[in-house]
Amino acid sequence: MSSSPYNRVSFTGVEVTVPAAAPAPGRGGGGPAGPRTILQGITADLTEQRVAVIGGNGSGKSTLLRLVNGLVRPTGGQVLVNGLDPSADGGRVRRQVGFVFTDPLSQLVMPTPREDIELSLRRVHRRGADRRRAAEEILATYGLSELADNSIYDLSGGERQLAALATVLAVDPRILVLDEPSTLLDLRNTRLLHRVFEALGQQLIMATHDLEFAAEFDRALVIHAGRAVFDGSAADAVAFYRGLCADDAAWPRTAGRHPGHSAPSGNGAP
């Protein structure tokens, strides 16, 4: 199991409760539901280089990842990223943590991939010529050279996903947090992504539904109904999750899981 000696992302008794949602306009009947706890009792000290987070839709994976860069604040417990609290020290944490969103359009802010990568590089290269050269190299690495000056709205979903990843990796973050980075990629680009990740020295924390990929990681957490129900070797976590998926009684009958549902307790989970 390979570790990431310079990085430590720790969760201690973390809970996230969101306020009652206001009813949609014209749908006042029954009044708003009460506050909802979408993560609870999360305790894990992540020092491994590659950590996967797996679990069903709505289980809480994205919420867990968003705690790492302060996009979500815990309502209980503590999150620390290399000793820094993302809620209190967001700027310093975000300089260490690159976050790749599931939807690339929530991330790409410039009209073309080249401009987005160059914008990102302003943090590391002050001279325009250096930025342009570095952007060219990054575009080539991700097979994006020919699309560099196309509108991001004309790129396919997978091309956009690669562009978003390239933009984040351009600044070489110490920790890379990825929320389902391969959902839109075809087999060739999924393999490209796997190769890119294998070559990276950064700590990777990745939520994914790609169980074969997750099984190659150094450690995995299974999130179910807002709790970490398994924490251990990635291969064992994937086997545990496959068993959980086969157990209908562990799942609610409708979409939208609540921690109130009885989740099977997993080996090694706190």
Ligand SMILES: Nc1ncnc2c1ncn2[C@@H]1O[C@H](COP(=O)(O)OP(=O)(O)OP(=O)(O)O)[C@@H](O)[C@H]1O
């Ligand atoms: N700000 C919020 N307010 C209310 N509910 C929320 C909020 N954020 C997330 N949720 C709910 O919390 C649950 C967990 O959401 P989350 O996005 O973390 O799930 P996920 O495991 O990443 O799901 P998926 O695999 O479908 O992407 C979902 O039921 C979601 O609707």
